[in-house]
Structure formats: structure tokens, C-alpha cells
Amino acid sequence: MKSNRPGKIIGISLNYIVLSVVSLVMLVPFLWMLSTSLKEPAKIFVFPPELIPWPIRLENYTEVLSGTPFHLFYWNSLYIAVLVTVGTVFFASIAGYAFARIPFKGKNLVFLVLLSTMMIPNEVTSIPMFLFMRALGFINTHVPLIVLPIFGAGGIFGVFVMRQFFLGIPKELEEAAMIDGCSRWRIYWSIMLPLAKPAIATLTIFTFLTSWNDFYDPLIFLNDRELMTLPLALSLFTDEAGTAWHHLMSASVMATLPLLIVFFFAQKQFIEGVSMTGMKD
């Protein structure tokens, strides 16, 4: 039954060819972006395109950095994403722990209510939220961008991920600690949380990614250029008449790079985490 070898070799080669073509299509935008970001403006539309531009024009990068408040966009994106991630992981993990392990009154009802609201599209609540934040004076500040994701659908998703994970940890560990007189907080902080590293890693990457790339909320809540996050700032570059593609592309490279670096190093854990939180039955 071992199928004929030539057939198998053809099959595998076909496999590689198909994968190469698809991967190429996936990577063309990046290669194009990278290549354009290093080109002289006059050479951008030259055909056939030079994949490796010469001379390399690194000024595209320095011009973006000096010509726009790019360091501010970067900083805004970064600190918002970090705060959102830390907040989400913290609040979601304590709630997830309680839902998984503490038998308190009304737990199932509360959990069910949280669960059922995960489907509420952001766009529905963002309209009253805009008025609410305006009444509180938080329009054109970063407050909504930090607070809303932590307690919104992303936070609730985090509660599930963490609850899920804590349910899988053997009860004996905790019972021993309880007999020794550990408080719930101690148990959570010193025993359960360190065990939850894989779940935390997954939630961290997911949350960071979502926050870093968020577009809708910054579009609604921010007006001032200095307050903008990277995706919003980049989208405004294209609106201006006569887009400077070489600048836009170098800005895009800079906006994408940190995530690709994070992904490169966290890739194994992330893909496993996706499968773990998404798929175990």
C-alpha cells in the first residue's frame, strides 16, 4: 500500500510549489513596502520595478521621523497597548480565577451575562460611549482607548481564556494551600498565576496586537495629531493630496516592525496558544 514513490515526490513538490506561490502573494505587500520605503521618490513608479533599490535612501525614514511627530505616534501606540494589556491580563485573570475556582453566590448568572454580551458589536456601544466620554471631558484624550478595551469584549474574552485555563489546573494544589491557611489572594497570586504563564502569554500577545492595530476607537475619540496612534496617523497620510508613498511606506515599515519582531520570537508560543485556547475540547 506504500504508494509509488514518483507519485509521492510529485505530490510533495506540488505541495511546495503551491505553498511558495501563496506565501509570495502574502509577502509581496511587505517586500513592496520595504523596497518603496528605501527608494528615491522619482524611482517609485519606474517600471520594471527595482526590487532592491539603488541608491538606498534611508532619508525616507529620517524625514518621516523629523517631519511628523512620529515618535509621538509610536509612544502613544506603545504605552496605550502596554496599559491595555497589563490591565486586561490583571482584571481578566482575577475574574477568570474566581469564575473557575471560587464557589460564590450568583457566579453562574454573572458569568452567563458576561458571556452573552461578548457579541455586542463595538459600533453599537461606541455611539453612547462617545457622548458619555464627551460629557466627562475625555474626548481627545487616551482615557477611552485604555479603559474601554479592558472592560469591553476583549476583557471578557480574556476572562474566558483565563477561566478556561484555571479550570484545567488540578484542585489538589489549591486545597493543600488552603489547609495551610493561605488566603484566596495568596493562592491566586503565588500559586495559580505562575502556573498560568501560557494562557497569559497568549492573552498578552492577542491583546497587545489588538490594541496596537485598533483603528475604530482612535478614529472616533481623537482629533489632535499629537495624540494619534500609528494606524490612525498612517491612514491620514494617504488622505492628503499627492501622497508621498516613499514616506508612507517607511512609516508603515516602522509601524509593522515591532510586531513582526515580537511575533518572530513568540511565534511558537503564540500559534500553540491560539490552538490551545481556541481548540481544546
Place this chain on the structure above:
Amino acid sequence: MESNLNVPASAQRKAKPTRNPLGREANVAGWLFVSPMVLGFLALLLGPLLLAFYMSMTDWPLLGEPTFVGLENYQALFHDEEFWTVVGNTFTFAAGLVPMNIVLALGLALLLARKLPGIGIFRTAIFVPVMTSLIVWAIVWKYLFATDTGFINQILQLFGITGPAWLYNTKLAMPVVIVTSVLKNVGLNMVLFIAALQQVPAHLYEAARIDGAGRARQFFRITVPLISPTIFLTTLLTIIGSLKVFGQIYVMTQGGPDGSTKVLVYYIWEKAFKNFEFGYASALAFVLFFIIFVFTLLQWQYRKRWVFHEE
């Protein structure tokens, strides 16, 4: 228990948690642990949701007082031609994107679930767009599809073909947005499929091979049934996601040309934050909510087969 026989049953039940110090402690601790999340949820999700529902029944101008108008906004929707176009566009987007995404993701997962040398590179390449900002992705593709100077039309030029004005053509703009959106997110579904495929026991395939079943038969008789919960749920999640499409539309077409790519969320955003018709926009948002609600109910029915451990 026996000594308590004279006490009414309701009092017994009430007394129970307080009598057990551990139970009471659990109530306090449990509520303390979930309170930040629950309070945040009430103030930032449930509250606004109820307010949004009220708003959808008002005429709420930018300046000035809202007036209650009942279901007028919803009635107005039915006579709003643009609303129907927008709903149609939203479904067109979903109908184009979902099958393409699922088929491509599953196909790639089948190719990538095998243990071949160098397979990690391909997995990464296909997953990289998932990590990219949607806005960056849309900007680059807008550029690649540019009319005269775009990469794609320059390639076509090599073959003597004058490429169309992709994003300025009412028939082509939507397909372009759909294809680029598929490429952006296919990697995520692919990873989920790889995970599902790896849980199919290998001995089933061996048994089938011994029985002389070919590749296609193995796929339809073993693979598809065993990963069907994943197929079902990724499909629903992709549908729900596609109904909320916004960013790529905002960057690539701004709803144009001639409204041919104007989708529901874009219309909501336009009504709410460009025209400041908060009441009408809220009614629109509730239509979106209702459509997503229907798909979420379906997903809920099948949740046990998928994400969450049930106690």
C-alpha cells in the same frame, strides 16, 4: 439537620451559607475578585448598550435636546434606499469573503499540517499578515492596485493589457477589497484548522488506507466529519467578523465608487460621527446587532463542541 426540623425550610436555606465560614468567605472573595470586571462591564458595556437602545428611539441632534420619537428611526430605515444598498453590500462582502477564506484556510492547513522540512517558513509567511495592522495592509494594497502606477497594472502592462481602474470601478472595487481582506486574515483560520487537523487520530487514516480508501475519500469520510465543529465555528466567526468590516473600506475606497463598497459599519460611522445623527445611527447599529445576534445564537448552540470547558 434533624434538630432544625421546626425551623421553616426557607430560613434553613438562608442560614446555610452564613453557618459555613468557608462559604461566606468564598462569597466575599468571589465577588471581590470579579467586581472590577463586572463594574466595568456595567458602566462601559451594558449601560451604553441600554442607552444606545434609547438613543435609537430618539432624534438626537449634535447640539440641543434629544426628542423621543419611538420607532420612527426604524421605520425610516425601511424607506432609506441607501440603507438597503449598504446592507446588500455588507452581505456581498460576507458572501464573497467567507467561502474564499474558509476554503483557502482549510486547503493551506492541509498542506501545512504535514511534517515536511521548511514548513515553518510557509506557516510564518501566511501568518504574518494576521500580525500586520489592517490599516498598513489596506494602504499597501491600495497602492498595489493603483490605476496607472500600481504594481498590478504594471505587471499586466508586461502582457500588453491595460489594467482597469480597480478601486474606481463600481464592479471591481468590492472584489478587490474582498480578496485583500481574505489574504489579510486567512492565516488565523489556517492556524485553527491546523490545530484541528492535528487532533485527528492518525490510526484512522492508516485503517482507511488499508481498506483501500483514496485521498479524496479519506478527506470527506474522516477529515471533514472530525473537524466539522471547527469548520462550523470558524465559518460563523468569520461571518460575524465580516459583517463588521470597516478599516479596509475606510482606507481603500471610503465607501466608493458611487457607494458600491459602502458597508453597514461605514454607514453607521458616517451617520454618527460625520453627520452626528446619533439617533438614526443607533438604529442602524441595532440592525447590525440583530444580524450578529442571529449568528451568535447559532454559535452559542454549538459552544460545547468548541471553545469552553463546561464544568
